[in-house]
Amino acid sequence: MGKADDPAEIPKGSYAAGDRVRIPNAAEPPLTVFINGVEQREGTDYEIEGREIRFAGPIVKEEINTGRWLAMYLGLFGTYRKDEKVDLQFSKGGKIELRSDLPVIPHGDEDAGADGAAHGGRRR
Numbered sequence: 001m002g003k004a005d006d007p008a009e010i011p012k013g014s015y016a017a018g019d020r021v022r023i024p025n026a027a028e029p030p031l032t033v034f035i036n037g038v039e040q041r042e043g044t045d046y047e048i049e050g051r052e053i054r055f056a057g058p059i060v061k062e063e064i065n066t067g068r069w070l071a072m073y074l075g076l077f078g079t080y081r082k083d084e085k086v087d088l089q090f091s092k093g094g095k096i097e098l099r100s101d102l103p104v105i106p107h108g109d110e111d112a113g114a115d116g117a118a119h120g121g122r123r124r
Helices: 067-073
Strands: 014-021 028-035 048-049 051-060 085-091 094-100
Touching: 051 085, 067 094
Parallel strands: none
Antiparallel strands: 014 051, 028 085, 048 051, 085 094
């Protein structure tokens, strides 16, 4: 579907967290998917596979080591690395709900989708 494994797409200081997120329980259509606030299009940017959303490319997250976290905590500097967030708007019991920064299912973690365990967020 995309350049999910192209290292040129992943900036220094970031990593490809995965390309899937789990759809929350009881979420009903219509589903509206956003990455960093930009609406994504089904069939082009993502596909629905059961109770998961699979993106055309990787969700890119920022790597934050202890030293970088401490410097940000102390206010020495901020961070401007690529860190994508996946948000999902859906219907639940007739009401519209929004879930922000859905956990990303890591590459190779096929069991995470079944129980909802995952880590991290994608692009655009």
